Amino acid sequence: xxxxxxGHREDFILMIVGxxxxxxxxxxxxxxxxxPDNKLNLHIWIGPLEATAMATELEGIKPQRPMTHDLLxxxxxxxxxxxxxxxxxxxxxxxxxxxxxxKTRDGKALEIDSRPSDAIALALRTKSPIYVAKKVLExxxxxxxxxxxxxxxxxxxxxxxxxxWSEILERMSPEDFKYKM
Numbered sequence: 001x002x003x004x005x006x007g008h009r010e011d012f013i014l015m016i017v018g019x020x021x022x023x024x025x026x027x028x029x030x031x032x033x034x035x036p037d038n039k040l041n042l043h044i045w046i047g048p049l050e051a052t053a054m055a056t057e058l059e060g061i062k063p064q065r066p067m068t069h070d071l072l073x074x075x076x077x078x079x080x081x082x083x084x085x086x087x088x089x090x091x092x093x094x095x096x097x098x099x100x101x102x103k104t105r106d107g108k109a110l111e112i113d114s115r116p117s118d119a120i121a122l123a124l125r126t127k128s129p130i131y132v133a134k135k136v137l138e139x140x141x142x143x144x145x146x147x148x149x150x151x152x153x154x155x156x157x158x159x160x161x162x163x164x165w166s167e168i169l170e171r172m173s174p175e176d177f178k179y180k181m
């Protein structure tokens with residue numbers, strides 16, 4: 001844990017990936033983070049490729065060749081670095097922000113800016129904890145209440161087969177892959 005993180009851990013809540021679901025109106029994937037007591041949750045809309053990266057890891061599917069997040073994990077391992085945690089740090093203009101806490105071989109703590117989906121996918125592969133800032137949970141709750149968003153469906157996509165993911169991806173247009181960077 002970086003010195004910066006050690007000083008403000010009380011501002012974050014440990015969460016786990018509860019599953020992946022589809023937004024009922026847009027059919028875009030959503031990763032659902034929840035606290036271990038299942039009292040709090042955070043829904044983050046993600047791209048289909050990121051959803052696939054998470055789902056393959058959640059289901060233990062090992063592709064013949066490394067996917068991008070596998071490659072990143074492998075590179076870090078080769079360089080002697082470890083992922084200490086993934087943090088969802090901010091919600092600004094309907095966009096979530098994250099960072100990855102890394103410790104180098106010589107013990108140096110690094111904070112690396114990341115999209116939440118990449119941070120989560122890497123945390124899943126490295127069995128690292130995922131933390132969400134309390135202010136993000138509060139802001140997300142207020143955002144969803146103000147927009148009157150419908151509840152997401154209960155369909156958990158983590159168990160969707162590889163063929164089904166191919167079918168979902170084939171039905172999507174290039175516009176479905178665009179989102180704020």
